Amino acid sequence: MFKLQENKTNVKTELIAGITTFFTMVYIVVVNPIILADAGVPFEQVFTATIIATVIGTLWMGLFANYPIAIAPGMGLNAYFAYSVVGNHQDITYQTAFAAVFVAGIIFVILSLTPFREKLIEAIPENLKHGITAGIGLFIAFIGLRLTKIIIAHPTNLVGLGDLKSPSAALALIGLAVTLVLMMLRVNGALFFGMIITGLIAFFTGQLSFDKGFISLPTLPEGLLVANPIAAFSDVIQHGLYAVVFSFILVTIFDTTGTMIGVANQAGLMKGDKFPRARQALLSDSIATAIGAMFGTSPTTAYIESSSGVAAGGRTGLTSLTVAVLFILSAFFGPLVSAVSGLSAITAPALIIVGSLMMGSISKIRWDELDEAFPAFLVILSMPLTSSISTGIALGFITYPLLKIVKGKWREVHPLLYLFAVLFFYQLAFLAH
Template sequence: MNSDFLERTFSLKERGTTPKTEFMAGLTTFMTMSYILVVNPIMLAKTGMDQGGVFTATIVASVIAMLFMGFFANLPFALSAGMGLNAFFTFSVVIGMSHEWSYALTAVFLEGIIFILLSVIKVREAIFKAIPMTLKNAVSVGIGLFIAMIGVTGSGLVVANESTYLALGNIASKEVFVTLISLLVMGILSAKKVKGALLYGILFGTVAALILGVTSLPAGGILSLPPSLSKVAFKLKWDNIFTFEMFSVMFTFLFVDIFDTVGTITGVATKANLLDENGDLPGVGKALLSDAIGTVLGALLGTSTITTFVESASGVSDGGRTGLTSLSTGFFFLLSLFLFPLFSIVPGQATSAALIMVGLFMMSPIKNIDLDDFTESVPAFLTIIMMPFAYSIAEGISMGMISYVLIKLLTGKRKDVSVVMYILAIIFVIRYLRMI
């Protein structure tokens, strides 16, 4: 691609970036989210799905979704099979409800179709615009803490404890050392404003892990042919789709997908300074539609819900500002079809360090929240803390929206609340009441 084409397509100068920066940002995003290419196939294989087929399906669906996000929406968001949603797919729908995995794929497919319809009629875009700027800033901070928690627990720096729930892990272990040395390199390079600091930290940590024996080089060659899709693709099951149980499963997928996606896009866009003066994201409708298309294609190919990844924040932190970042991430996903033995040596401890740093980077919007106005700060605080504590972006948004509407209403500031916010708060309340 020549520079003129890139400029016309992605408006690089307008957003203060360069092709090199976008490429490095895409690589960083890929490195921090590439774990999904290991985790998702293993998790869905517990349902009886072919692990190799899921691996290929996850990559192909992710790449197509990122092509839409890059060229259509021109935003630096990466997409793949969502964590949490794949757990619901496996442990709730298939194992818990005793359904076949094809039934769960059908629910994901139907959810994706509804998602596309909601995107076309701009319901999702209306939801995004209805969220007040205070909550948008809070979502960014909350996602930062959520990502940091994934980082510290995934590295072994923090572990589960029966008495205190969480506690310090074995600080002297080789695994934790890899995280700490990666984190140190990232911190030093970030302080020196080196572009690609997170990526260099990941690479340095990988070398340390190889030396310490935490990871090892692939036994065979570094090239392999992609596993076949034939065992998982186009296996939808249309029996019993017009049942309350199917509706319940589909609605759960839809609910989590909508608000995880909206929350992620809000937080990452805020961090990237892509919001306009009204707090809106230009092109958000196209981003949401790209996400929905990925979900439909993913279900057809044989993987769980495709969604926008919070790890996109790592690329944004490295300077990614346009769809070229998304396309670069997709390029590395495509390469991983053939180079999986090579990139699989990157230890989770090194990528965990990147997640911790991203958590720090995403804290900055907190200074834009008026902490002295409790009608703003209380909902913001609940949004922030509930994401890591409930281990769910969607729950943080739910608590924040309900509390925002209630506090504004009961303090005589109902004009601060849009009609859409009232509707969303009522939906969230009804959802919680159903849990009683």
Template sequence: MGTKDTSFLEKRFKLSENKTTVRTEFLAGFTSFVTVAYILVVNPIILSDAGMDKDALFTTTILASIIGTLAMSLFANYPFVLAPGMGLNAFFAYSVVLNMGYSWQFALTAVFIEGLIFIVLTFLNVREAIIEAIPINIKHAVSVGIGLFIAFLGLRSAGIIVADPEGTLIKLGDVTEYGPLVTIIGLIITGVLVAKDIKGGLLIGIIASTIVGIPFDITPMPSKVIDLPPSIKPIAFQFVGFDQIFSWDMLIVLFTFLFVDLFDTIGTLLGVASKADMLDDDGNLPGAKPALFADAVGTTFGAVLGTSTVTTTVESAAGVAEGGRTGLTSLVTTVFFALALLFSPILTIIPAQATAPALIIVGLFMMSPITKIDLNDFTEAIPAFLTIIMMPLAFSIAEGLVFGMVSYVLLKVFTGRGREASPILYILSILFVLKYIGL
């Protein structure tokens, strides 16, 4: 890359100020893309269960990811990747459509309204105020909790940890099977690369694991290299009428989407930012408003194109762990999203067992902020611990954050230190309690 290009990128993304380079940002962006690429395949599978066109969903998932991630790059200059959220898409398909009986168009309309509300809340600084109200020890705990959560995702996708409905809920899978074995080999390879401080170690580990999977029949061989993306016409601009928009049912579904996405996004932003040392001395994220705006824009346009809530992904931590510190990382990821529209046959051969080692290692990287948590003050340590442990156990970043915030308020109040919790934290805790008791 020429001096002129480097100079432009330096000025646009403030690389020196953020102690990074074009090469580091490129590797980080590609690593983020490879780690998050499974969403491009899994999201269509999940949403197609709700009756949506699976082929169209593949194109829409990529387009929505491009819009959200590009907005994060250009507006916020942060290395975070946006894509349709795992968990939120499951709620969309299995709870709202299949369980509650609403049409997928109804659920899509709720997501669209959610995005518009988030844009308004961002302009009014409501979401930013919530971030600032969260105690600093909980902010650091979020990073640790996400570390456990993302490592658990890797272990589960590899088949190393499996469900055990008749015993202890989960248990060790058969690690002699080819899938877990590929992940274990990949974990050793990635671990050695990281231990030797080799640049791009996570990415090299993913590629190596994919190659290891070939003789085990875990990595399929592509039938072709390039393919044109399917049309999004069957699912784009599919909204219900005003008679269903202004209804009690819509309010209930909308509130759930708002609740989960709001705290899932805040938790992810804080967790990844804490790991990257992006939080200031007060524990706040500088430039949080444009980052939240990018998230809201991604959700709104994603719904227009025909997909569930677009949010900041926990897999962004892979790029941060690789050294990504600016929006150049997310810009590189956006470019690879665009290429994925044509090179989907190559993209889809990367198995979950190959990305699992990277997720497990990133889980370790995310643990480092635990040293910043005050473990001597139990009114701080207990909420931080609950935040950490509830994320993987409840399988939700949002729920872990809620447990931490509510316990923080209660412990401060009952130990006579209620003034240490902000008024916003009190309001949120009351709303959380009301939600859980069904009011």
């Protein structure tokens, strides 16, 4: 079913890859409820909804697309939901905002059933694809450094070196050293075993504790938040949430598309410009977005942390299936998951190393051609600096056709790129992002 031999992998490697991906992204089941709580959504509701959406999207990705890519509610999209959609509009409740997410999800499903999203992947120039992969790598490495306070905010230069003697930074650096040694020794599952060793060090040094126990039953205190599709569309029309729906769709399309291209490139799964089984893969996040909204979570996207599982050897949907099963189990181990994912130093080394591996794509960019190189450079630079994959892609999409026009090569640009250059310019200039 998963074509393990064809993809030059085995069950053990896929399971370890799935476990690695799970531990690098499981923080979302804690962070997402905390952010959406600022919009008034009960923590328990979002915790369970986050797991439901993640399991549905990731299972679809694994079983129907056979890719080692996990789906979960997106960071950034949840903040936009809580602070821009609900926080800035007194007349919009979180129930109404979830209606907008649901409508966006339904439109998203329709788009995914058409050739549109597949054509979009094929339309993205090779140099931009390599730039997206490298930009995501730099972004997730930056996340690992920032979460562990190795890099901190600086009043003058925006970022600076943190206190390397602090418990979090020191533990992350030890974990990084251990994981690098394991990788140099070519130990299978080095990223995963690095996290295990780092976790043990954290436990014995008192940084990791399990004060709230290990097990609790998941609950949905408010039941279904979007039970009537017709009422959801009515809410969007009544409150004029067209710009909100458009923003959700645009950001999610490119967050997911960019991440899938980056991870697939890293895993060697792209066939030239083609993304095999693209429609099945692209349906995963759209279906998960619609169903997740019904239970109470913001839009889903492909997770950049999937690249850690690919780095651990994951090549098929068995990796995704493993991630989905672990998320199902995590629903009953809320306190345990909260404790482990709450200590970023355990997972940060994997993010930093994977970031370095993904940066390898930078060598494939045609740096001697400015009209090809500069848009890719802008993508790479802006992803970590804006903390947004879609913003990086937007800037690349805007500058690429402009430079081609100036150079007289406008015919080389796919018509879809012109369309999205205009849409992205409109979004960056006039909509919240």
